[in-house]
Amino acid sequence: MGSEAGMVIVGAGECGASAALALREQGYAGPVTLIGAEPHPPYERPPLSKDAMADEAEPMPKHAASPQRLTEAGVTHLAATEVRVIDRQAKTVATADGASLGYDRLLIATGSSPRRLPLAEGSRRCVTLRTFDDALAIRAHLRAGVRVLIVGGGFIGLELAASARKLGCPVTVIEAQPRILMRGVPAEIAETIHAAHGSAGVHVLCGKGIVAVEDITGGVRIRLADGHAVEGDLCVIGIGAVPNVALAAAAGLAIDNGVAVDGNLRTGDPDIFAAGDCCSFPLALYGGRRVRLEAWRNAQEQGALAAKNMLGAGEAHDAVPWFWSDQYDLGLQIAGLPDEGVETVCRDLGADAFILFHLAADGRLVAASGIGPGNAVARDIRLAEMLIARRAAPSPEKLSAADTKLKSLLAA
Amino acid sequence: MAEWIEACAADDIDEEDVIRFDHGGRTFAIYRSPDDEYFATDGLCTHEKVHLADGLVMDDIIECPKHNGRFNYKTGEAKRPPVCVDLRTYPVRVEAGKVLIQVG
Numbered sequence: 286m287g288s289e290a291g292m293v294i295v296g297a298g299e300c301g302a303s304a305a306l307a308l309r310e311q312g313y314a315g316p317v318t319l320i321g322a323e324p325h326p327p328y329e330r331p332p333l334s335k336d337a338m339a340d341e342a343e344p345m346p347k348h349a350a351s352p353q354r355l356t357e358a359g360v361t362h363l364a365a366t367e368v369r370v371i372d373r374q375a376k377t378v379a380t381a382d383g384a385s386l387g388y389d390r391l392l393i394a395t396g397s398s399p400r401r402l403p404l405a406e407g408s409r410r411c412v413t414l415r416t417f418d419d420a421l422a423i424r425a426h427l428r429a430g431v432r433v434l435i436v437g438g439g440f441i442g443l444e445l446a447a448s449a450r451k452l453g454c455p456v457t458v459i460e461a462q463p464r465i466l467m468r469g470v471p472a473e474i475a476e477t478i479h480a481a482h483g484s485a486g487v488h489v490l491c492g493k494g495i496v497a498v499e500d501i502t503g504g505v506r507i508r509l510a511d512g513h514a515v516e517g518d519l520c521v522i523g524i525g526a527v528p529n530v531a532l533a534a535a536a537g538l539a540i541d542n543g544v545a546v547d548g549n550l551r552t553g554d555p556d557i558f559a560a561g562d563c564c565s566f567p568l569a570l571y572g573g574r575r576v577r578l579e580a581w582r583n584a585q586e587q588g589a590l591a592a593k594n595m596l597g598a599g600e601a602h603d604a605v606p607w608f609w610s611d612q613y614d615l616g617l618q619i620a621g622l623p624d625e626g627v628e629t630v631c632r633d634l635g636a637d638a639f640i641l642f643h644l645a646a647d648g649r650l651v652a653a654s655g656i657g658p659g660n661a662v663a664r665d666i667r668l669a670e671m672l673i674a675r676r677a678a679p680s681p682e683k684l685s686a687a688d689t690k691l692k693s694l695l696a697a
Numbered sequence: 698m699a700e701w702i703e704a705c706a707a708d709d710i711d712e713e714d715v716i717r718f719d720h721g722g723r724t725f726a727i728y729r730s731p732d733d734e735y736f737a738t739d740g741l742c743t744h745e746k747v748h749l750a751d752g753l754v755m756d757d758i759i760e761c762p763k764h765n766g767r768f769n770y771k772t773g774e775a776k777r778p779p780v781c782v783d784l785r786t787y788p789v790r791v792e793a794g795k796v797l798i799q800v801g
Contacts, residue, residue: 303778321726329779352710489702554721581764582765584777585778609763652736659748659751660747660751660752660762660763661751662747663751663762663763664751664753664762667752667753667760667765668753668764
């Protein structure tokens with residue numbers, strides 16, 4: 286790295302911040318520039334649908350890397366700066382304000398954006414939730430009695446539903462699929478979550494297509510395919526996220542459900558890497574299956590790994606996918622990819638907590654999904670994650686016997 | 698002089714494990730190491746207020762159950778992001794099969 290144009294990271298979310306700090310931890314001494322479109326220092330997104338929405342105190346961004354920490358690490362953070370073009374020949378990026386910045390290695394950590402609902406494009410009552418500013422805008426509306434419609438029974442929508450109920454808002458969730466959380470969450474666990482929302486007074490409508498979204502006097506009306514309509518004061522669209530790939534695509538990099546990278550998070554251009562929500566990568570654990578993960582821990586881990594590989598480490602990503610969700614007093618955690626399993630074994634942890642272990646045809650443990658009050662399932666999910674990483678094939682009898690400690694299976 | 702409080706019986710905690718102990722409006726985590734020593738720290742992670750007793754003990758590390766931040770529970774040292782603030786530790790002694798901690 287003699288030229289010292291330095292390292293440039295496009296995207297100052299959890300992933301980009303993690304990469305910037307990791308470059309220093311790895312001993313890199315050249316220039317590090319972290320460019321983000323948002324005005325804030327890098328912050329954690331998970332609280333946005335939860336505490337930042339429902340806590341009494343005015344929310345503040347929870348920094349993933351505070352300005353002080355970035356300064357101490359000698360990272361230049363360009364806030365509110367949009368990168369328009371990557372010039373791979375010149376090895377420069379151009380920003381919206383006309384500046385050009387050279388790089389030795391570039392990391393694309395542009396994240397994802399809420400998927401848009403074309404029917405709702407014209408509505409002034411429909412919003413999405415991705416950024417801290419989005420959260421503030423939604424929070425400003427949430428008062429007792431304000432009717433909230435949520436399109437999409439995924440994590441963002443359901444977490445927001447729980448927060449809105451805490452604040453005394455009537456809430457209706459509209460999901461097109463036959464059940465909530467169709468993608469990546471087993472039916473038994475989705476049922477538990479659905480029941481919790483029912484008990485809290487949320488109207489969850491599943492299998493309901495939407496044919497129109499209309500702004501009406503003082504509110505918004507959603508017409509359903511079955512002829513019914515629901516009305517609210519505010520509508521949040523939570524129908525998933527799409528990777529931010531425009532910059533990479535325009536630079537001629539391969540796109541495959543995200544910026545396509547190899548196991549080392551490197552794109553087809555040896556000087557350009559991608560990590561976090563915006564990239565798809567082969568997961569060795571599942572035979573090289575190409576996945577894209579929208580999860581906090583993945584963003585952090587891939588940012589750190591990309592930093593190492595930008596410095597030439599050549600390490601492959603081999604972490605087990607993992608994420609959590611909190612709704613009411615329930616905590617959900619999933620390690621691995623449940624759809625890789627063909628058989629399910631249940632461990633009853635008592636006190637309304639259980640874990641499903643997902644086994645492949647050859648008996649290998651490929652995923653574990655659990656739900657329970659607070660963090661009741663956390664420790665066993667963590668141990669399951671270790672078993673998954675080791676490609677272990679524990680006996681189904683032992684997995685289902687709550688008095689067999691998972692730690693003992695790890696030692697075996 | 699800070700008070701010594703009886704937290705639990707020594708065999709309430711498995712080796713290489715942790716339990717929660719609440720006292721006087723505060724919450725603590727009491728650990729038994731793989732080499733059968735006892736330690737105590739504040740009960741909540743310094744990142745977000747999550748009970749560490751729901752986490753996993755691995756050798757001299759406690760891992761937060763929510764975000765996988767890690768501390769050395771013997772020294773309180775923060776060992777892995779997102780935690781960056783050390784955990785407060787408390788003196789522990791074992792007497793007649795009871796675990797006592799000195800809460801300051």
